[in-house]
Amino acid sequence: MKTIFTLFLLLFGGSACSASPIVLNVIGDTGDCDSPAAAQVSAAVRRQGDFRGALLLEVGDLAYPVATRERLLECHEPHFAIFPKRLAVPGNHDWADSDAAGFFSIFPGPVPRVEDLGGPWRLLLLDSNLRGDAWGRQLLWLEGILTSSRGECLISAWHHPRWSSGKHGDLSFVDPLWRRVSGHVTLTLHGHDHHFEALPRLAGDGAASHRGTASFVVGTGGARLYPPEEKKRSERTVYGQFGFLRVSLEGPRYHWRFVGVDDKVLDSGSGSCQPTGIRP
Numbered sequence: 559m560k561t562i563f564t565l566f567l568l569l570f571g572g573s574a575c576s577a578s579p580i581v582l583n584v585i586g587d588t589g590d591c592d593s594p595a596a597a598q599v600s601a602a603v604r605r606q607g608d609f610r611g612a613l614l615l616e617v618g619d620l621a622y623p624v625a626t627r628e629r630l631l632e633c634h635e636p637h638f639a640i641f642p643k644r645l646a647v648p649g650n651h652d653w654a655d656s657d658a659a660g661f662f663s664i665f666p667g668p669v670p671r672v673e674d675l676g677g678p679w680r681l682l683l684l685d686s687n688l689r690g691d692a693w694g695r696q697l698l699w700l701e702g703i704l705t706s707s708r709g710e711c712l713i714s715a716w717h718h719p720r721w722s723s724g725k726h727g728d729l730s731f732v733d734p735l736w737r738r739v740s741g742h743v744t745l746t747l748h749g750h751d752h753h754f755e756a757l758p759r760l761a762g763d764g765a766a767s768h769r770g771t772a773s774f775v776v777g778t779g780g781a782r783l784y785p786p787e788e789k790k791r792s793e794r795t796v797y798g799q800f801g802f803l804r805v806s807l808e809g810p811r812y813h814w815r816f817v818g819v820d821d822k823v824l825d826s827g828s829g830s831c832q833p834t835g836i837r838p
Contacts, residue, residue, distance in 0.1 A: 580676045580807040581612035585779035586717070586749020587649070589621035589634030595800045596780030598819040600637035603802050605821060613675070614641040617749040618649025618717030620661060622781055625652040627660035635664070637780075645673060645683065649717035649749060653687045670696050672703060675713070678831065679807050682743070684716040686732050697734055704742045704834065711810065711831035714739050715747040719775050721764055723792050724751025725784040728764070737762040739771055744832045745805070745812070746773040752784040753777060754796040754803070754816050756827060764791060772829060774814075776803045796824050 583603050588596050603609055616638070621629040638644065647669055652661040673681040682703065688696055704712075718729050720736035729750075739746060740762040754777075759770035777784075778801050786797040801818040810833070815826035 577677070577809075579813075580679060581606075581608060582615050582675075582713075582803075582805040582807070583609065583612050584615045584617060584715075584747050584774070584776050584803040584805060586617035586775075587619040587752055587777040587781040588616060588638070588779035589625070589630065590781045591622075591629075591633040593780055593782065595819070596633070596637045599779050599800055599802055600640070602817060602819045602821060604640070606804065606817075610642050612643065614638065614644040615681075615715060615747065616644065616646035616779070617715050617747050617776060618647050619651040619749055619777075619781065620646065620649070620664075622651055624654040625649075625658075625660050626655045627663045630660050630664055645681070647683050647715050647717055648685055648687060650687055658687075670699055675807065677807065678709065678711045678810065678833070680707075680710055680712055682712060682714040682739075684714055684735060686716040686718040686735060693734075697738065700735070700738050704738060707742075708835035710834045711807075712739075712743040712834060713745045713747065714743045717748060718750050719746075719748035719755075719773065721757055721760060721773065721791050722748075722751045722775050723755055723787050723790045723795055724753050724775065724777070725787060726751050727787075728790075741767075741769050741771060741832070742834055743771050744829070746771055747803075748773065748775050749777040749779070751775050751777050752781055753786075754799070754801065754825065755792045756794045756814075756816075756825065757792045760791060766791075769832075771832070774803055776816075778802070793827075794825050799824055 755775040761767035810831040
């Protein structure tokens with residue numbers, strides 16, 4: 559197994575210094591017409607000089623209170639349609655519209671699906687709002703992806719976080735998703751709670767583990783922010799600040815920073831890919 563990991567580093571580690579990083583700008587909980595914050599977040603992302611080449615990833619709740627197509631066109635698209643490369647997963651406010659019709663009229667691709675980010679990195683787009691047979695099919699699909707993946711660096715995105723120090727707290731109904739990705743996926747990205755939070759690598763049961771998966775809550779894209787709550791499993795929390803998470807992927811490593819609407823870096827960190835099919 560050590561030989562496989564060494565080969566992985568030789569394949570992907572050597573190019574980190576020469577290749578441009580792959581950049582994701584992550585936001586969630588955005589299009590509130592009663593707040594100017596979405597416009598401010600959009601402007602802050604656009605002040606990053608590379609925003610046209612970066613991916614804008616939205617982790618759900620694109621408009622409030624119900625993300626109809628009309629509401630999205632009024633409150634969301636004026637600020638975010640300008641981004642050439644963008645992906646999204648739906649949140650509960652998106653599904654509050656009939657079958658998330660408004661959301662899928664703007665982002666017509668199927669969810670779940672896989673997106674190739676470049677290098678060893680792949681992005682799994684998932685829907686934490688599904689129920690019944692659709693939920694079961696998504697879990698089977700996810701198991702198939704994780705079982706067949708070897709030597710890749712996976713990032714997953716869905717709206718509701720399994721673990722959060724925020725208003726909604728830990729959400730047990732997404733436990734089936736979390737337990738499947740934990741230890742297989744390097745990072746998970748979420749919204750729903752309106753604050754920023756960086757959580758360390760956690761195992762399926764929520765215990766700290768170097769073999770687990772790190773996660774972020776980024777519900778800071780424009781909707782009303784929630785007041786501070788008691789910090790639980792997290793490494794870092796930021797309350798009362800709108801902003802976005804910038805993730806730079808360089809070979810097998812990632813670097814992140816949470817940037818406020820005033821361009822100040824409010825938090826930052828880095829980590830390494832946990833390649834699929836390889837265990838320390």
